[in-house]
Amino acid sequence: MPIITLTTDLGERDIYQAVIKGNILKLLPTANIIDITNNVSAFNLQQAAFILKNCFYYFPELTVHLIGVDTVNNNDTRYLAVKYKNHFFVGADNGIFSLMFDEEPEEIVELNLDQDFKFLHFPLADIFVNAACHIAQNGSLSEIGFPVTGFEKKMNLQPVIEKNLIKGGVIYIDSYQNVITNITKDFFNKVQNGRKFRLSFKRNETIDQLSWHYNEVPEGEKLCLFGISNHLEIAINKGNASGLLGLGLGDSVIIEFLDT
Numbered sequence: 001m002p003i004i005t006l007t008t009d010l011g012e013r014d015i016y017q018a019v020i021k022g023n024i025l026k027l028l029p030t031a032n033i034i035d036i037t038n039n040v041s042a043f044n045l046q047q048a049a050f051i052l053k054n055c056f057y058y059f060p061e062l063t064v065h066l067i068g069v070d071t072v073n074n075n076d077t078r079y080l081a082v083k084y085k086n087h088f089f090v091g092a093d094n095g096i097f098s099l100m101f102d103e104e105p106e107e108i109v110e111l112n113l114d115q116d117f118k119f120l121h122f123p124l125a126d127i128f129v130n131a132a133c134h135i136a137q138n139g140s141l142s143e144i145g146f147p148v149t150g151f152e153k154k155m156n157l158q159p160v161i162e163k164n165l166i167k168g169g170v171i172y173i174d175s176y177q178n179v180i181t182n183i184t185k186d187f188f189n190k191v192q193n194g195r196k197f198r199l200s201f202k203r204n205e206t207i208d209q210l211s212w213h214y215n216e217v218p219e220g221e222k223l224c225l226f227g228i229s230n231h232l233e234i235a236i237n238k239g240n241a242s243g244l245l246g247l248g249l250g251d252s253v254i255i256e257f258l259d260t
Helices: 016-027 045-053 096-100 127-136 185-192 241-245
Strands: 003-008 032-037 064-068 079-084 087-092 107-111 145-147 160-162 165-173 179-184 196-201 205-207 222-226 231-236 252-258
Touching (some): 016 032, 032 045, 045 064, 064 127, 079 096, 087 096, 165 231, 179 185, 179 241, 185 231, 185 252, 196 231, 231 241
Parallel strands (some): 003 064, 064 087
Antiparallel strands (some): 079 087, 107 145, 165 179, 196 205, 222 231
């Protein structure tokens, strides 16, 4: 059964999801449509990229991932279909692919499908759906577009090493208000080299131990751990870390490694 996932900022209240799903099922009645999320903040490419980057590989290979964030048509808009690690992605060339991919894709095409004027303001329900259904039926990318060599670049906030410090930042806050940083487990382990550490952030708060799970500290206590995304998280056991610790997107965190 072909799988098509949706990652969008369409929300839950309006007709837009239903229009997309209905059009998919018209073209491909056997499609298994999976909502990754439709609650990305409006036009927030970084949020959408973080979510999809950290979950797409849990799906079977050849899954088609339809990305519906900041897709409104204009004269400069390109719509792309991309093959990456044996998955397929359909979305606007607005920088999201560069935020998601750590390596060069196997194939990129700019879609040249005709657009129905009825959907001029809503290409998700027309061009994207047609491309996704074509790919989900084992159609080749070359049949729906022409090859291109790259896509628009946007830069993720990257951690910086200074002497015995890692300077990082907050890149995502999940629905539990856990604070996720741009410091990955591999990056941390490489710099740590077995040393003790002190994580510090706003309000002179510090943490000096990694936890394996959220319940490892008493309720209401702060902790840090590497979550399912393999990024360092700051959390409060059964509490609101972002609100209670005053941490928001873009805020700085510092890890100091101690030579003792």
